[in-house]
Amino acid sequence: MSVTNLNIKSDAAAKPSASIVTLSRAAPPSAGFRMPGFVKTLADNVLPPIITLAFLLVAWEFLCSSPTSSLPAPSRVLEESWALIVDPFYVGQGTDQGMFWHIFASLQRVAVGYALAAIAGIALGTLIGQSDLAMRGLDPIFQVLRTVPPLAWLPLSLAAFRDGNPSAIFVIFITAVWPVIINTAVGIRNIPQDYQNVSKVLRLNGYEYFTKIMLPAAAPYIFTGLRIGIGLSWLAIVAAEMLIGGVGIGFFIWDAWNSSLISDIIVALVYVGIVGFLLDRVIALIANAVTRGNVKA
Amino acid sequence: MSKSYLSLEFIDKSFERNGVRSDVLTQVSLGVEKGEFISIIGHSGCGKSTLLNIVAGLTKATTGVVFLDGQVVDAPGPDRGVVFQNHSLLPWLTVYENVSLAVDKVFSRTKSKAERHDWVMRNLDLVQMGHAKDKRPSEVSGGMKQRVGIARALAMEPKVLLLDEPFGALDALTRAHLQDQVMQIHAELGNTVMMITHDVDEAVLLSDRIVMMTNGPAARIGEVLDVPIARPRRRIELATDPTYIRCRSAVLKFLYERHRLVEAA
Numbered sequence A: 001m002s003v004t005n006l007n008i009k010s011d012a013a014a015k016p017s018a019s020i021v022t023l024s025r026a027a028p029p030s031a032g033f034r035m036p037g038f039v040k041t042l043a044d045n046v047l048p049p050i051i052t053l054a055f056l057l058v059a060w061e062f063l064c065s066s067p068t069s070s071l072p073a074p075s076r077v078l079e080e081s082w083a084l085i086v087d088p089f090y091v092g093q094g095t096d097q098g099m100f101w102h103i104f105a106s107l108q109r110v111a112v113g114y115a116l117a118a119i120a121g122i123a124l125g126t127l128i129g130q131s132d133l134a135m136r137g138l139d140p141i142f143q144v145l146r147t148v149p150p151l152a153w154l155p156l157s158l159a160a161f162r163d164g165n166p167s168a169i170f171v172i173f174i175t176a177v178w179p180v181i182i183n184t185a186v187g188i189r190n191i192p193q194d195y196q197n198v199s200k201v202l203r204l205n206g207y208e209y210f211t212k213i214m215l216p217a218a219a220p221y222i223f224t225g226l227r228i229g230i231g232l233s234w235l236a237i238v239a240a241e242m243l244i245g246g247v248g249i250g251f252f253i254w255d256a257w258n259s260s261l262i263s264d265i266i267v268a269l270v271y272v273g274i275v276g277f278l279l280d281r282v283i284a285l286i287a288n289a290v291t292r293g294n295v296k297a
Numbered sequence B: 001m002s003k004s005y006l007s008l009e010f011i012d013k014s015f016e017r018n019g020v021r022s023d024v025l026t027q028v029s030l031g032v033e034k035g036e037f038i039s040i041i042g043h044s045g046c047g048k049s050t051l052l053n054i055v056a057g058l059t060k061a062t063t064g065v066v067f068l069d070g071q072v073v074d075a076p077g078p079d080r081g082v083v084f085q086n087h088s089l090l091p092w093l094t095v096y097e098n099v100s101l102a103v104d105k106v107f108s109r110t111k112s113k114a115e116r117h118d119w120v121m122r123n124l125d126l127v128q129m130g131h132a133k134d135k136r137p138s139e140v141s142g143g144m145k146q147r148v149g150i151a152r153a154l155a156m157e158p159k160v161l162l163l164d165e166p167f168g169a170l171d172a173l174t175r176a177h178l179q180d181q182v183m184q185i186h187a188e189l190g191n192t193v194m195m196i197t198h199d200v201d202e203a204v205l206l207s208d209r210i211v212m213m214t215n216g217p218a219a220r221i222g223e224v225l226d227v228p229i230a231r232p233r234r235r236i237e238l239a240t241d242p243t244y245i246r247c248r249s250a251v252l253k254f255l256y257e258r259h260r261l262v263e264a265a
C-alpha cells in the first residue's frame, strides 16, 4: 500500500500505479460469433459479476436458511428491513433517518476532513519533497505518526474539541493526510532533472515552477496518495461514528447492533461498500482527467 | 586581447562523490565567434555534456570562466538555448504549449499576446512542426520531439544555441533530414551554435570547426580542426569533395588511432 520510505530514493520507488492494484483482464478469447460492440462489452463486463453475485446470494440463502441461524438469510433481510430499503429519504426524529441521510451525514464529514487532508498533505509533501532539511526534520516524525491507528486519535481529539463532529473530522484528516504527504513528497523528489533544467534555462520563478512543472510532474503520485487517502477516510469514518454517535452510517450500524437489528446492519454494509467503491472511482476519474497525457514521453 | 563572442577560459571540472574526487575536464579553453558553428566530438563519457552544461550555466566549473558577449556566465538563462540529449519536452503540455512556455516567459514584456502566438507558430513552422501543434510529445515521433526541442530553443532567440547530441537517438534518414534543417536554419538566422556529437560525418557536414576531446578522465581539447568547406553544403556532393574527405579522416584518425576509447579506464 502506501508504505514508501522517502529515504530510499530511486526511480523504481513508488511508481504511481504501483500502489493501487486492480486485477487486469486477460486478453479475451476470439469470439466465434459477433455481437454488436457495446452489447458485447456490456455482457463481458456486467454478466460475470452478476452471476457471481447471484451465486453468493444463493449460497448465503442456503447456509442461513435454518430458523435457528444466527445471521439472517437474504430473504429475511428483505423482509425485516423492507421499510429501510424502500425509503432511503425517510425523515424521522433524531437519529431515526433514512439511509440516504445517514450516508449523507458521513459523506459531509469525510468531505471536510478529506479536503483539509488534501490541502495540508500536498503542502507538506511539497515542503519535504523540496527541502532536504524539512525532510530530515519531518520525515522521521511522520513515519512514526502515520502508524498510529486512526481511532487512537479519537479520544485525544474529543478531549481537544469537546464535540463529536469536529473530532470525527479530525480523525478523517489525520487518517488521510499521511499517504498524501508521502506520495506527494516522493513525486516531487522524482521530478526528472531534465524538467528542472528546462525551468532553470527559462528562469521560471518559484510560483511558475510550482504550477507549471512541479504539480503536473508529481500529479500521478499525488493522485495515488489521494486515492489511498479517500479509501482510508471511508474506513475511518464508519469506525469513528460508531463512537461519537449522531446521524451517520457508523452510528447507524452501532445502533442497529444494540437493537439486535442484524438485517439493518447488512443493508448498511451494502451501502458502505457501494459508497466506498464510488468514492474511489470518482478520485480515479478525476486523476485520469487531470493527468491525461501525463505519460513519459 | 580581444575576446571571442563565446569564450571558455581555463575550465576545470571535477566531481566529488563520497570524498572521492574525479577530474572530468582540465584546462579547456575555446573561443567561438558570432555566427560560428562548432562541434564537439569525443568518446562517450569524456565530459562533453559536462562542458555544455557549464556553458549553459547548469553546472558550475570548478575553476575557469565562461564569457558570452562580454558577460560572465554564472547561471542558466534564456540567452543560451539548450536542446537536451533527450529532448526534455514536458509531457503534460502540447507541442505548442511546450514552445509557448518558453516564449511567454522570455518575451512577456516585449511582445504582445498575439505577437507571441505568431512567434511560437513561426518557430514551429521553421522546424515544420506547425501541423502537430496540438499533439502531446508522447503522440509524435522521436525526430519530431527533437524538432520541437529545437524550436523551443530557437524561439528564445538565444545568443548561442547549445545542442547536446540532438540527433543521437534517431535513425539515419531522420537524422540526415534534421541535419539539413539545422543547416538551413543556421544559414537563415546566423546563430552561434555549439553542438555535441558522436558522429564524424555530422560534425564535418555541419561545422565550421570541430573540437576534438581526448578521453577522460581529465579530458582536454586535443585538437581543433577547421572545416573550410563553402556553404551551402550538400551532402551528396560532399561525398567526393577532397576537403571533406581530408577533414573526415583527420577526425577519424584522432578518435580511433590516437585516442581510442580505453575500456574500463
Ligand SMILES: Nc1ncnc2c1ncn2[C@@H]1O[C@H](COP(=O)(O)OP(=O)(O)OP(=O)(O)O)[C@@H](O)[C@H]1O
Binding pocket: B015, B016, B017, B024, B043, B044, B045, B046, B047, B048, B049, B050, B051, B216
Ligand atoms: N553529477 C555528476 N557527479 C559525478 N560525476 C559525474 C556527474 N556528471 C557527470 N559525471 C561524470 O563525468 C564524466 C563525463 O560525463 P558526461 O555526461 O559529460 O559525458 P559525455 O561525454 O557527455 O558522455 P556521452 O557521450 O555518453 O553523453 C563521466 O565519467 C561521468 O561519470
Ligand SMILES: [Mg+2]
Binding pocket: B048, B049, B050, B085, B164
Ligand atoms: Mg552526454
